[in-house]
Amino acid sequence: MKMCFLPHFFLLSMLCLNFGTQVVRSETLHSVISQNEAKRLFADANEKYQQAAKLIAEKNIQESSQKLKEAARQYETILAGGFRHGQIYYNLANTYYRLNELGKAVLNYRKAQRFMPRNTDIEANLKLVKNMTEDKELSNEPSVVIKRLFFWLFLLNQNELIILTIAHYGILMTLGFFLVILKYSWLKKFVLGFAVCLFIVLVSLGVKIYKEQYTNNGIIITEKCQIRYGPGEEYEPKFEIHGGTECIIEDERDNWYKVYVNVGVKREPDQKMNISENVNKEIRSGWLKKENVDVMNNKFL
Amino acid sequence: MKNHIRCLCFFVVILIIFGNIGGLLAQDIRLTATVNHNTLTINDQLELTLTIHGTQDTAPPSFPAIDGFTLLYGPKISAQTNIINGNVSVKKGFTYVLQPAAKGKFTIGPSSVEYKGKVYTSAPLTVEVVDASASPGPQTPDFNKLIFVEMTTDKNEAYLYEQIILSFRLYFQRGLPIADIDYSAPAAKNFMEEKLGDQRQYEEIRDGVIYNVLELRTALFPMVSGKLVISPATLKCNLIFEQRRGQRDSRFDSFFGDAFIDDFFGRKQSRYPLSRATEPISLEVKPLPEQDKPKDFNGAVGTFNMEVTTKADHVKVGDPITLTISVYGEGNIQTVSEPLLVADNEDDFKLYPAESTTQITNREEVIRGRKVFGKVIEPQKKDLKSTPVVVFSFFDPRTGQYRTIEKGSVPIIVETGEQEIPIQLTVSGNVSPSGKQQVQLLTQDILPIMTSVSSLENQGNQIYKNPILAGCLAIPGVVVIVSLFIIRHKEKLQTDIGYARNKRAHAFVRKRLAAAQTALSQHIPEDFYSSLSKAMSDYFADKLNISSANSTGDTVATLLRQKGVAVEIVKEVSDCMVDFDYRRFSKKEGSLEEMEQSLRYVEQLIARLEKLLL
Numbered sequence: 058m059k060m061c062f063l064p065h066f067f068l069l070s071m072l073c074l075n076f077g078t079q080v081v082r083s084e085t086l087h088s089v090i091s092q093n094e095a096k097r098l099f100a101d102a103n104e105k106y107q108q109a110a111k112l113i114a115e116k117n118i119q120e121s122s123q124k125l126k127e128a129a130r131q132y133e134t135i136l137a138g139g140f141r142h143g144q145i146y147y148n149l150a151n152t153y154y155r156l157n158e159l160g161k162a163v164l165n166y167r168k169a170q171r172f173m174p175r176n177t178d179i180e181a182n183l184k185l186v187k188n189m190t191e192d193k194e195l196s197n198e199p200s201v202v203i204k205r206l207f208f209w210l211f212l213l214n215q216n217e218l219i220i221l222t223i224a225h226y227g228i229l230m231t232l233g234f235f236l237v238i239l240k241y242s243w244l245k246k247f248v249l250g251f252a253v254c255l256f257i258v259l260v261s262l263g264v265k266i267y268k269e270q271y272t273n274n275g276i277i278i279t280e281k282c283q284i285r286y287g288p289g290e291e292y293e294p295k296f297e298i299h300g301g302t303e304c305i306i307e308d309e310r311d312n313w314y315k316v317y318v319n320v321g322v323k324r325e326p327d328q329k330m331n332i333s334e335n336v337n338k339e340i341r342s343g344w345l346k347k348e349n350v351d352v353m354n355n356k357f358l
Numbered sequence: 359m360k361n362h363i364r365c366l367c368f369f370v371v372i373l374i375i376f377g378n379i380g381g382l383l384a385q386d387i388r389l390t391a392t393v394n395h396n397t398l399t400i401n402d403q404l405e406l407t408l409t410i411h412g413t414q415d416t417a418p419p420s421f422p423a424i425d426g427f428t429l430l431y432g433p434k435i436s437a438q439t440n441i442i443n444g445n446v447s448v449k450k451g452f453t454y455v456l457q458p459a460a461k462g463k464f465t466i467g468p469s470s471v472e473y474k475g476k477v478y479t480s481a482p483l484t485v486e487v488v489d490a491s492a493s494p495g496p497q498t499p500d501f502n503k504l505i506f507v508e509m510t511t512d513k514n515e516a517y518l519y520e521q522i523i524l525s526f527r528l529y530f531q532r533g534l535p536i537a538d539i540d541y542s543a544p545a546a547k548n549f550m551e552e553k554l555g556d557q558r559q560y561e562e563i564r565d566g567v568i569y570n571v572l573e574l575r576t577a578l579f580p581m582v583s584g585k586l587v588i589s590p591a592t593l594k595c596n597l598i599f600e601q602r603r604g605q606r607d608s609r610f611d612s613f614f615g616d617a618f619i620d621d622f623f624g625r626k627q628s629r630y631p632l633s634r635a636t637e638p639i640s641l642e643v644k645p646l647p648e649q650d651k652p653k654d655f656n657g658a659v660g661t662f663n664m665e666v667t668t669k670a671d672h673v674k675v676g677d678p679i680t681l682t683i684s685v686y687g688e689g690n691i692q693t694v695s696e697p698l699l700v701a702d703n704e705d706d707f708k709l710y711p712a713e714s715t716t717q718i719t720n721r722e723e724v725i726r727g728r729k730v731f732g733k734v735i736e737p738q739k740k741d742l743k744s745t746p747v748v749v750f751s752f753f754d755p756r757t758g759q760y761r762t763i764e765k766g767s768v769p770i771i772v773e774t775g776e777q778e779i780p781i782q783l784t785v786s787g788n789v790s791p792s793g794k795q796q797v798q799l800l801t802q803d804i805l806p807i808m809t810s811v812s813s814l815e816n817q818g819n820q821i822y823k824n825p826i827l828a829g830c831l832a833i834p835g836v837v838v839i840v841s842l843f844i845i846r847h848k849e850k851l852q853t854d855i856g857y858a859r860n861k862r863a864h865a866f867v868r869k870r871l872a873a874a875q876t877a878l879s880q881h882i883p884e885d886f887y888s889s890l891s892k893a894m895s896d897y898f899a900d901k902l903n904i905s906s907a908n909s910t911g912d913t914v915a916t917l918l919r920q921k922g923v924a925v926e927i928v929k930e931v932s933d934c935m936v937d938f939d940y941r942r943f944s945k946k947e948g949s950l951e952e953m954e955q956s957l958r959y960v961e962q963l964i965a966r967l968e969k970l971l972l
């Protein structure tokens with residue numbers, strides 16, 4: 058095995074990394090809040106949340122609501138300052154849950170999951186909140202087999218995958234260097250192994266970035282809203298969905314999003330028989346006002 | 359101090375020796391008469407030895423009455439003390455050398471000796487004197503008398519499973535050198551065998567001649583009744599004798615007489631193979647009598663005894679008691695079965711199978727052993743006073759009768775046991791899972807917030823956004839690629855001559871042009887044109903990978919055209935090379951300006967060609 062593939066592989070790696078860098082660079086806000094300030098605000102918001110929890114226990118609803126709103130505002134301030142962390146999203150989601158804003162709670166749990174994919178508390182709370190939403194959603198989670206097979210994709214966040222990629226790249230280049238200089242034949246197997254690993258990790262990183270940047274997932278944040286047949290009030294309402302329901306944004310026009318909602322739709326018994334799969338999907342699509350939905354993509358985070 | 363220790367040691371040794379010798383007083387005193395041959399020719403001499411065993415403190419025994427022999431000389435007195443494993447044996451020998459006076463069978467009468475008021479007498483001997491002329495030349499010894507084997511049993515009749523001692527003995531005359539003994543045991547089909555002790559070595563007198571005896575003993579246990587045959591045992595060995603060098607037929611001489619007086623260095627060793635076989639032995643094995651056979655008899659034959667012990671004598675109901683039943687004695691202990699336990703009531707004790715260990719305690723004379731049974735019993739009732747009676751029956755072949763040993767019950771105290779808690783091994787099928795109550799979930803709430811401020815870092819800052827890092831990422835790749843090209847370049851320089859010449863051509867031509875420049879500055883036209891001509895020819899030789907001698911204007915022009923160089927340039931190169939060669943060897947010298955112009959022209963031409971001939 059000649060080492061001629063090394064330059065090509067290097068160029069490919071660089072292209073992929075550069076692509077990822079360009080994509081995210083153009084979409085990432087610069088942090089305008091210092092880490093110390095963020096920590097101070099975070100601790101303060103946490104304190105307010107704890108106070109609210111005590112007030113709730115004391116049945117002092119009004120004051121607790123006030124505290125929770127203050128806490129949510131502080132969490133939002135940190136995030137608006139470009140400082141992001143899974144804990145902030147998680148705490149903010151908890152705060153919205155206490156304020157009975159299930160849509161925003163789900164939204165922030167989902168965002169928290171992207172930063173802390175292995176955290177079981179987030180998963181537990183999200184499950185609880187989802188159970189409280191009104192619409193019965195059809196599961197679009199990957200199967201257990203897929204989760205087990207591509208475990209690193211589900212257990213690592215974007216930054217961790219990048220670190221893994223760089224680590225593989227560094228090792229591969231080091232081994233390649235020694236192979237070129239020393240020409241130890243046994244190194245070829247390691248080089249090949251790490252090249253394969255790097256390829257897998259690179260593809261995984263690409264999938265992760267695509268899923269988080271280019272798939273427009275959204276969450277209904279208002280208590281309830283109407284899905285219409287077209288982008289305007291003049292169109293008839295198709296069905297009504299409630300806060301916390303997740304959707305995929307397929308298109309946008311003016312102040313309207315075309316969304317696909319993976320929820321169960323009630324139909325007449327005689328309609329049920331002759332509906333093809335495409336029609337079945339079309340039933341769940343519709344238009345709704347942008348104010349009713351918040352999108353998940355990082356560019357909006 | 360040392361002297362004291364020495365005295366003490368000496369005293370102890372004396373005590374041991376004399377203590378043992380004192381023990382000799384109790385030994386049997388006996389007198390034996392032996393000869394070196396009981397068949398001899400009239401020319402041979404007979405050695406008669408009278409040996410008093412058990413004491414050395416006697417007068418010489420009386421010389422026996424001997425017909426047909428004359429006393430040559432004697433007695434030659436020898437005393438011998440043997441201490442083997444602390445056992446002391448003493449003897450004193452009186453040897454007489456006799457000369458036969460006539461042929462025939464002669465009896466050497468008994469000899470006697472008096473010791474402490476008792477008279478001890480030896481057995482008479484018979485000696486045959488044959489005619490020496492009957493066998494001319496050296497007398498051939500009778501090997502059957504020199505070495506022979508015997509196999510015997512201690513009884514000809516035995517009961518089934520009874521112990522029979524089978525003895526195999528090898529007799530060989532004292533002083534006979536034998537080696538490489540190979541013994542094949544008899545095939546004792548229908549018998550169970552147990553080896554008895556190590557081989558025995560002793561002396562035995564047969565027909566007045568002393569033999570060394572090697573004895574192997576085996577205990578046999580017949581497994582079937584009827585007439586059984588023990589097949590012959592065989593033995594192979596080699597006789598070692600010395601032979602005079604160069605004398606082939608004198609080997610039998612070496613056994614007697616001459617062998618011991620000949621020059622040691624004038625002989626060599628030879629081996630004479632011998633094979634001996636015993637007679638088969640027939641045995642009558644009787645079946646065990648049916649009369650009076652106990653019900654619990656399980657085939658134990660021999661002479662046995664039994665002991666029963668137990669450690670626990672104060673137990674609760676259900677507690678285990680281990681009875682240690684030890685059966686020991688003479689016989690095939692391995693086939694002894696577990697003794698029977700007889701309780702007053704079958705429900706009194708719960709019995710578990712016994713575990714046994716067998717040990718052969720003595721295998722010198724006969725097989726003796728001990729078999730220990732560990733029997734676990736559990737009292738099932740309160741107020742039981744003793745363990746069950748242990749009964750063991752066996753057949754005693756010595757008396758020909760069955761015997762039953764009953765060991766009395768061991769007294770025990772049994773108390774009421776604790777309430778037994780039943781162990782739940784399985785779940786009964788009729789237990790309904792619906793019968794169980796599920797835990798009631800009181801409320802559902804979210805998990806608390808996270809408050810780890812220390813770990814709060816901006817996760818939104820993607821590490822790959824750092825341009826320095828992105829730049830650093832390129833470094834290893836660039837290093838690898840550059841090193842790859844460098845290594846390849848070096849390898850090609852070493853392996854591809856054309857490539858190497860091509861690469862160095864420009865450097866070389868610059869050197870030549872520098873030399874030309876020097877010649878120009880010194881105004882030496884011959885050197886200048888010579889340098890220019892050589893620079894051009896060497897440059898094209900390297901670039902086109904041809905020899906310098908072939909690098910002429912025409913050749914270079916042809917090769918350049920083949921490489922697709924423009925015709926004008928080819929013409930310029932060809933003209934230049936021809937012109938420089940001409941000027942180099944002709945008297946036509948250009949002016950300084952012309953020379954400088956030529957140098958610049960060549961430099962430009964090479965610069966252009968360098969781009970074309972990469």
